[in-house]
Amino acid sequence: MIARIRRNARGNRNRAVANAIGDDCAILRFSGGAEILLTTDFSIEGTHFRREWHAPDSAGHRCLARGLSDIAAMGGEPAAAFLSLAMPADLPQKWADGFISGLLRLAKKHKVELAGGDISVAPLICADIVVVGHAPRGSAISRSGAKPGHSIYVTGELGQAAAVLASLRADKKISPRSAPGRRHFYPEPRVEVGQHLRRHKLASAMIDISDGLSTDLSHICQESGVAALIAEHSIPRPSGWEAGSSSLHFALHGGDDYELLFTAPSSAEIPRKIAGVTITPIGQITDGKRGEIFLTDSHGQRKKLTPGGWQVF
């Protein structure tokens, strides 16, 4: 299995990787002025994907997308990925091959080298992805720099991935290659947008929306020691699909969008599009109680927004 992955991974090279699969450790080399960014994310059968819903290449794509999105949220340049993959002994080889191929396709797009990992046996499929990236020293965008008065922005549209998930739960068929389907099955981490914001020093704080806007905005507010006020009408939602009246709920609390959520001082000139992706202002950072979020609804009423996204324990 390892020899097979090693062979298939040969097409994806990154010059930060000095030696890869085949030794006790991978060796990575970065230039002296670089900071190294490292993130790890589980993709566990039943928790993060289901074999009956997700084709193996979608599960592999989503697995790597989770890690790439964390690198994007710091404004980093991804370089290497490490896949730890545990599988049932009777899992068809075809499934594992499809998973790796979906992961490698996305890796290639972002010039990321699969540089190691671990293979093991478990009664269910359990993958842990490590993505290593870099950024010039002191330039990575943390969650803790938001200040009262800063504007809040999101990339793209929110809620589509969660709406698709809800349809899957309701036994509706969604084509993975349709426009809505792609947002759930093959999400695009906003790596270029993150790097643009970092290079031009535009963002004061940033996070990726993996757990839902309400939860991830509360993370920024917690780490920055601030509060936030967002406007319901300004939250970009997909139009023309069957999400209907629940689309606001999905946009506020739905996970798996992998859009970026960032703050910027009013002096920063934020473009309407970055790397082809629409950027939308949705509210303001305030000096309220740490971590608290308020939402102005369509009637102009202000109400408290409780984080309702994905949270473990």
Next chain:
Amino acid sequence: MIARIRRNARGNRNRAVANAIGDDCAILRFSGGAEILLTTDFSIEGTHFRREWHAPDSAGHRCLARGLSDIAAMGGEPAAAFLSLAMPADLPQKWADGFISGLLRLAKKHKVELAGGDISVAPLICADIVVVGHAPRGSAISRSGAKPGHSIYVTGELGQAAAVLASLRADKKISPRSAPGRRHFYPEPRVEVGQHLRRHKLASAMIDISDGLSTDLSHICQESGVAALIAEHSIPRPSGWEAGSSSLHFALHGGDDYELLFTAPSSAEIPRKIAGVTITPIGQITDGKRGEIFLTDSHGQRKKLTPGGWQVF
């Protein structure tokens, strides 16, 4: 859970870690001349440990020891660890706390900071440990530098961990704090020995014995394109314990010892002890068929040794 780990991990700091738990990525800083070493290893319930055999702090210790041992095998200095931990929703908090505390105790000993990871839910305990270390550029010891004529060495004694495992399988009680028990339940990765060999440029190739001598020596031979001849009588085995006649089998094929296996040219003066650990010569690298290992038995008979250690698929 994450806040809890963050709190408990505060005692262990490493200056390579610029920010840790609480952002999308950890930020690591190394000096310009450093190469970064990275390794990932699973510890899965049922595959790598059992709740009825391993106290939670032993499972946590063994989880980190696996990663530290890989850093040791390259001669690296460990700096940061990342723990991805999936658990059943009904796992007692006490178990998780014990696991983390066993892991952190070993981390502290090696000045390793727990700098991030992921927490998730799964029907069984599934941990993936990432350890990041460093070494001056070009100095890390790979598996591929062994040449015909080089001597083969091992640290410590082999087979004890496997003998304990065999006893556990036979429903025998082994005290985890007894001398034999410790080798299985609380193995000591040979981090100092590895660094000594790297600093003094003594080893031409190195690997840690996690899968068994026969398997790990064949990895060195495969990666170096050489063969090996080892002598049965020279393999250091624990004395005075009940391993008996199967002790050779455990020493040749038993995993989990986490001793180091290395090669060195005859010009290298290898001390008999490094950092208090005995170093024993066990044979020679030869120019035979790539990856092939021969064993000279107690009657002076030479026979082929087939890798019989732990192998996935």
